[in-house]
Amino acid sequence: TEGALWGARFASGPSAELARLSKSTHFDWQLAPYDIAGSKAHAKALAAGGYLTADELDGMLAALDRLLESWSDGSFVALESDEDVHGALERGLIDIAGPELGGKLRAGRSRNDQIATLIRLYLLDHARVLTTLVIRLIDAIAGQAGAHPDAAMPGRTHLQHAQPVLLSHQLLAHAWPLVRDLERLRDWSARASFSPYGSGALAGSSLGLDGELVARELGLTGPTENSIDATASRDVVAEFAFIASMIGIDLSRFAEEIILWNTREFGFVRLHDAFSTGSSIMPQKKNPDIAELARGKSGRLIGNLTGLLATLKGLPLAYNRDLQEDKEPVFDSVETLEVLLPAFTGMVTTLSFDTERMAELAPQGFSLATDVAEWLVTQKVPFREAHEISGALVSFCEQRGLELDQPTDADYQSISSTLTPGVREVLTVAGSIGSRTGAGGTAPERVAEQLIELTKRIRSV
Ligand code: ARG
Helix, strand or coil, rough: CCCCCCCCCCCCCCCCCHHHHCCHHHHHHHHHHHHHHHHHHHHHHHHHHHCCCCHHHHHHHHHHHHHHHHHHHHCCCCCCCCCCHHHHHHHHHHHHHHHHHHHCCCCCCCCCHHEEEEHHHHHHHHHHEEEEEHHHHHHHHCCCCCCHCCCEEEEEECCCEEEEEHHHHHHHHHHHHHHHHHHHHHHHHHHHCECCCCCCCCCCCCCCHHHHHHHHHCCCCCCHHHHHHHCCCCCCHHHHHHHHHHHHHHHHHHHHHHHHHHHCCCEEEECCCHHHHCCCCCCCECCCCHHHHHHHHHHHHHHHHHHHHHHHHCCCCCHHHHHHHHHHHHHHHHHHHHHHHHHHHHHCCCCCHHHHHHHHHCCCCCCCHHHHHHHHHHHHCHHHHHHHHHHHHHHHHHCCCCCCCCHHHHHHHHHHHCCHHHHHHHHHHHHHHHHCCCCCCCHHHHHHHHHHHHHHHHHCC
């Protein structure tokens, strides 16, 4: 059959059923530019090894360029008979360069080392795209933090009021995981930047081709060390899928807070009309769909990772066709994030905060009780006892429907002689937040430093 990569030892072509199962052109077609880049590098290695003359190399490179053009303008399309993008491109090359020259390119390589290289090139490209998109989101979060330097809100543990914090501190708490995701992408890229080309089917090539040359041409650090590992492993793909899942999970946790903050009960944020949706029946509705889709799509990203890990588990070395199943999930993870991140960034950029409502709720639920206990420690009361005294004050207030600063001086004395009027100094939200000057704390000057540090860290990835 036309374009088949084998056949001499077969009495018949593939059955229609096999062809349908085996086909991957509908998803690997997008790898063509990487395949052609690999082919050009490989052609140069063939020429350097004496397998192509200088003229043949020129002809080969020109034919590959033309092939790329016709792929780009859509005139080169997959045929029914094409199993995968690699076979199709060889067919296209032979159409352009003729069987004599076109038939020389396959020397010393296999689709196994090709695909192992191409998937890295594809993912390295998209790691750069994702890096840019994640940086934009971090910038949006940092922008909101910078725009609200003094706003206080209830900080929570167990979803209960815990201690007052700055809104900017809470927002930046969603930025740091994304900074680590950027660093993960950077570290992953360094690990992924090796070229399996020249590994052949599994055992390496006998043609003495220069793997360093190919790696250099592809912008990679060097050739992989073991041809069996290079063609059989996909941990590079799985790790990428993990980073994509982690980004999804980090978005999802932020999304969940935005969804809560956007409820009538919280009333902390309003969504911009352009980044929220309505209801087909309830005219009053304005829904946080971007946040919900972020939360939902994180499940899909995790599914892509776990599916891939399950595919890899128990595969004997070296190449097995199962490995073709690495592509659809990881392509989906890339495409999902490349659509989700810009929408999420738009939502964050246009959030408006009701800082008055947040400030009003910040001290409620006795969230300054820790401040009372820590103030007592500064008065030389052992923390264990201070905790008891502050707890007794909470109980006193709770029974009488008071906030912690509302009892009289005499009431304080009746609870403990250590509760002198001086305690009132720390019974304000600003006092509480301002006192948390320890490393990474919510005091305004620490948060201002944090914002600067965040910007520096982004610049260094
Ligand atoms: N399309 C295959 C893949 O994605 C590469 C081809 C290798 N096929 C083979 N029969 N050795 O892994």
